Amino acid sequence: MAAQGSDSPVRLAAETWESLFRAQVAVMRKLQSGPAFRKLAVNEYDVLFTLSRCPSGWLRLNELNDNVLLSQSSLSRLVDRLEKRGLVSRMAAPQDGRGVLLKLTDEGRELQKEIGREHVRDISALVAPALTTAEQKELRRLTDKLRASLGPLPR
Amino acid sequence: MAAQGSDSPVRLAAETWESLFRAQVAVMRKLQSGPAFRKLAVNEYDVLFTLSRCPSGWLRLNELNDNVLLSQSSLSRLVDRLEKRGLVSRMAAPQDGRGVLLKLTDEGRELQKEIGREHVRDISALVAPALTTAEQKELRRLTDKLRASLGPLPR
DNA sequence: AGGCGATAGATGCAAATGCATCTAAATTGG
DNA sequence: CCAATTTAGATGCATTTGCATCTATCGCCT
Numbered sequence: 001m002a003a004q005g006s007d008s009p010v011r012l013a014a015e016t017w018e019s020l021f022r023a024q025v026a027v028m029r030k031l032q033s034g035p036a037f038r039k040l041a042v043n044e045y046d047v048l049f050t051l052s053r054c055p056s057g058w059l060r061l062n063e064l065n066d067n068v069l070l071s072q073s074s075l076s077r078l079v080d081r082l083e084k085r086g087l088v089s090r091m092a093a094p095q096d097g098r099g100v101l102l103k104l105t106d107e108g109r110e111l112q113k114e115i116g117r118e119h120v121r122d123i124s125a126l127v128a129p130a131l132t133t134a135e136q137k138e139l140r141r142l143t144d145k146l147r148a149s150l151g152p153l154p155r
Numbered sequence: 156m157a158a159q160g161s162d163s164p165v166r167l168a169a170e171t172w173e174s175l176f177r178a179q180v181a182v183m184r185k186l187q188s189g190p191a192f193r194k195l196a197v198n199e200y201d202v203l204f205t206l207s208r209c210p211s212g213w214l215r216l217n218e219l220n221d222n223v224l225l226s227q228s229s230l231s232r233l234v235d236r237l238e239k240r241g242l243v244s245r246m247a248a249p250q251d252g253r254g255v256l257l258k259l260t261d262e263g264r265e266l267q268k269e270i271g272r273e274h275v276r277d278i279s280a281l282v283a284p285a286l287t288t289a290e291q292k293e294l295r296r297l298t299d300k301l302r303a304s305l306g307p308l309p310r
Numbered sequence: 311a312g313g314c315g316a317t318a319g320a321t322g323c324a325a326a327t328g329c330a331t332c333t334a335a336a337t338t339g340g
Numbered sequence: 341c342c343a344a345t346t347t348a349g350a351t352g353c354a355t356t357t358g359c360a361t362c363t364a365t366c367g368c369c370t
Binding site: 009010011012013014015016017019020021022023024025026027028029030033066067068069120121123124126127128129130131133135136137138139140142143144145146147148149150153154 | 170291
């Protein structure tokens, strides 16, 4: 059996992932500590954001779960909290008696926009000085491609 | 004030970050669900991994904290758990009476290697089919560059 | 030297998370 | 058409996490 040299495909993939992961940790650390997330945790904001991007306005809980790094039960309770704060509302899914649809309330939409504006500024302040426009586009292309190739996520 | 068009630098940076973040979530979801992390949570493994990469074998707790997306107190307790399981050992820092140095125990090193082997295979199975070798190198370059430009992380 | 703000890490406590499990509804197979 | 399996989401409970705070030590400045 051949030893894994320092240029093996396996090692390259591992180093690529590690670099991606560390960059994500570092950027997230900066973002979390900013003033944008005083009112809402990042995961909570992320749910509002995803709902705001949803064309129909309504989103199934299980679809939401693909975007967020949370277990099903944790997402369920996170949504409980958002609902109690009046930021989202639940509705039984029309075609599937098991399902639950979510949408932003007006207040939730307001808060998402408010935090979102600041969040986007924070991101830009971190990313724009780091990478040229062309590099950002290439990074986006590569991470899109990576994600697209993964197929359905495990539940 | 000009409206933010769909090609504004601010928007590009935000979309780049979102793509990076979603890719990280998706890959992490797959990795977490695999059998490699039955014995140890990802954050716990990450601590063992970082220690295994440390040239001197000893690492300060606060340096470790830069690698992991955890608060200082959570890391302190995570290390408690690892220590109770016999995977790492603490030592007072020689030059700094406030500091704590960490190293892997033999058992910790074994477990890191065992999980690490499987983890690297899992990563490779996800990343290698998604991106060419050149693309992986470019992605690694870009995420390295991004991270390098961020400067010291907030505590 | 002596005081003083800053830093490293630990700890009490409330909140968030995940696992296992539960209920209900949909789907499948005979 | 009904039983068995699967799927969506909620919930009990133990674990993990973060915030605030505490102690101890360090570095600095006079």
